[in-house]
Amino acid sequence: MQKTLIETLQAFVNAAFERAGYDTKFAAVRVSDRPDLADFQCNGLMGVAKSQKMNPMEAGAAVLDALDMEGLFEADFVKPGFLNFKATDAALRALVAASAADPRALAGRVERQKIMVDYGGPNLAKEMHVGHLRSAIVGHGLINLLAFAGHEVVSDVHLGDWGLQLGQLITQIEEVRPDLFEDEVLRPITMLDLQEWYPAASAKSKADEAFRDKARIATSALQAGDGRYMRLWQRIVDVSIASLRRDYNRLGCEFTYFYGESRYQEMLGPLVQSLEDKGVAEPSDGAIVIHLEEDTKLPPLMLRNSNGGYGYGATDLATIVDRLETDRPDAILYVVDARQKMHFQQVFLGMEKTGLLGDTQLEHTAFGTVNGTDGKPFKTREGGVMRLHDLMEEMHAAARKRLEEMGKLEGAELEKTAEQIAIAAIKFGELSHDRESNYIFDMEQFLQFEGKTGPYIQYTCVRIASLMENARAAGLEPSAFTEVSDGARGLVLTLDAFAAKLARAVETRKPSNMALHVYNLANATNSFYQSNRVLAEGVAPDLAASHLGLLAAAKGQLDLGLTLLGIEVPAKM
Template sequence: MQKTLIETLQAFVNAAFSRAGYDTKFAAVRVSDRPDLADFQCNGLMGVAKSQKMNPMDAGAAVMEALDLEGLFEADFVKPGFLNFKATDEALRKLVAASVDDPRALAGTDERKKFMVDYGGPNLAKEMHVGHLRSAIVGHGLINLLEFAGHDVVSDVHLGDWGLQLGQLITQIEDVRPDLFEDEVNAPITMLDLQEWYPAASAKSKADEAFRDKARVATSALQAGDARYMRLWQRIVDVSIASLRRDYNRLGCEFTYFYGESRYQDMLGPLVKSLEDSGTAEPSEGAIVVHLQEDKKLPPLMLRNSNGGYGYGATDLATIVDRLDTDKPDYILYVVDARQKMHFQQVFLGMEKTGLLGDTTLEHTAFGTVNGTDGKPFKTREGGVMRLHDLMEEMHAAARARLEEMGKLDGAELEKTAEQIAIAAIKFGELSHDRESNYIFDMEQFLQFEGKTGPYIQYTCVRIASLMENASAAGLTPATFTEVTDGARSLVLTLDEFPAKLARAVDTRKPSNMAMHVYNLANATNSFYQSNRVLADGVDASVAASHLGLLAAAKGQLELGLKLLGIEVPAKM
């Protein structure tokens, strides 16, 4: 693995502090706050002076005397106690040479761990809507980053395919289409049918006590394995999963497991009984619960209610137990809405208190809401919740219209490119925001070819590829980067930041760190391209080839970064 500039410099500075007799905890190097003055800086001399009760000027002189930078950096001491460093042209050339043939040459691998990523979480009988974007896109981005960093990753969609809502739906179908329960009937059930029946069932259950009681009976019968109900339930499952896979496939999301809550139903009774027998679960007003906190700040985790039904608490405990038995993960990440915070606190603490968890770490990778340009939760023009399929269709149509205006593509190539741009706009629009914050989904802005957008970064890659094609036609090919001209330093230093941004994205579970790095790299690449012409008249061939060498390294890292975010680069735009 090739060391980055900052890693190389850090080793030099650590050695100098040690030789001077100072603790290396003061030797931390970081990117300079003043790129006009230096590339990197170390602010630790003031800490040395305080700990040693000495003048920071003397500490600075001692470290400067002990520095051996091997010709790769220049150092300056700045009063009252700062060290500034600038990479030499030779250091910049070496970095590019190492990364041009292998975009991941700068990125090492972490100590291998096993991750389970729980993301998605849609319900049966309901089409995915815009509110499902964040879990899907953040979850998929995290999986890519974790795998690239060297970890083993498995994933699960964790479908809501069981419980009272299914009993309500089956009761509604029993009322309006009883013929669907007959063995010989093969009449199709569609998502349009389910979209009509599901909300009607939910509304009836709230307003009609008789319907509500009937739904409870149906739920119990389904959970007991009633053959007629199970046949209908399986048809609902099949239709729903086909719809879900259509949307997930379009977003590039893949799952190791497409399990639903129904998988764990046979575990619930034995699990709750074992917890009762061990004394970690206790009766409470007819229910069975796990008491979590003495101070009562966190409500007990409900396992079984007073009617004998098992709740989400029991299902989630059983799910974790199954995952521990099956995959033995070091970490389980739940990429779920921040509004579920208390539930996950209960489940995680419940796993600890019952002694079921072992050494696995549970994390709620929470995210905020997606809002419209009015600052309120994203809606259709008619005021309803927008289906994810409709959103992707609108984005595709808008991207196609933009490409048609440009007039460079047609037919299948136009459609394919429009889809790549639409998905890039959606994904980068999401991933350019910190997952914990709310953000505004602005379709028009996200599709722009300029600014902080996915299409802008795609266009940067396509532009470099086109330049290289034209250069090749003119007899020019990328060569070793030797010419440190205007913009080159900034571009190389941005390339150097890739491993740190990757590590931060993984450590914080925030793909936004990689998204912002790719955006900054696109800006640095375009700035270099504008100030360093390749095919213009009067440009020396060796200089042009050097420029192409640096652009090749930038293009490789841009495409790698986009791939980690789940974004494809079109052949043309």
């Protein structure tokens, strides 16, 4: 593994701080926010001065004196107490050489863990809509990043295929389409049907108490394994999963397991019973709950309601127990809406109290809600939710239109590329936002392919690839990067930041760190490309080959970064 410039520099600075007798906690080196003055900076000397009650200038002089950077950096100590560093040409050349040889060379390694990512989490009988994008895209990006960083990753979609919602749906079908229960006339059920029945059932359940009771009874009957209900349920499952898989495939989301809540049904009774026997769970108002600590101010975790039905508190515990037994993960990440924060606090605390958890870490990798331009949860102009399928179609059509205008592609190739661009726009639009904050979904902005977008980054890759081809045709091949110019400096330093951004993305579970890095890299690449001609009159072959060498390194990292985000790079666009 090749060390990055900043890692190398950090080691030098740490050593100097030690030699000067200062705590290395003050030695942190960062990318300079004043690129006109320096590549990297260390601000810790003012902290040293404070803690040692001395003048920062003295501390700076001491560190400067103790600093040995083997000719790779130049140091400068300025006014209030900033230690500025500039990488030498030799250091920049070495960095590009390593990155060009293998874009993965700069990435650091983590202590390998087995991490389970629970993402997706769609409910049956509902088609996916834009609200499902975040879990799908953030979750999938996270899987790629975690695996690339060296973790062993397994994933599970954790379908909402059980519980009252299904009881409601079945009750609704009983009322409007009793014929569907007759096995001999197996009429097909479509997503369109479910799309109609499900919201109706949900609304009726809120308004109509009699319906609600029937739905509860139906739920219990289903959970008890009633034959008629189970056969209907299975048909709903089949049609729903086909629809879900279609959308997930199109987004490129992969799952180790496509399990649902129903899988744990058999475990619920015995689990709750055993917890009751152990004294962890106890009766409360006719229900069975786990009381959480008083000082947490959390309500108790409900395991079984007063009707004898099991809720998702029990299901979530059973799911964890099952995962601990079968996969033995070191950590389970729940890529789930932030609105469920309290629920996960309850589940995690409840799980601890069972004594079954061991060393496994449970994390709620929460994300904010998707709002419309009015700041309220996203709705289309017609007031409904936008189907994910429709969003993808609209994006595809916009990309197709653009490609037709460009006139470089046609036929099947054009369609394939339009799809790659559409998915890139959607994914980057999602991934460039911090997952924890809410964000505003604006179709106008999604349809934008210029500026800070996925297609912009793809376009950068396509152009560099095209340049490489032209150069080869002209008899020019990339060589080692030797000609360090001011224009190249920014690009090299951006290449250097990859490892730190990757590490941060993995630590914080935020793919946005990588998304923004890839954008910065594309930006730096375009900037360099624009002002450093390769194939032009009067450009010396050595200089051109050196430029190509740098661009090759940039292209390698762009491709890698996009792959990690789950974004494909078209050959042409």
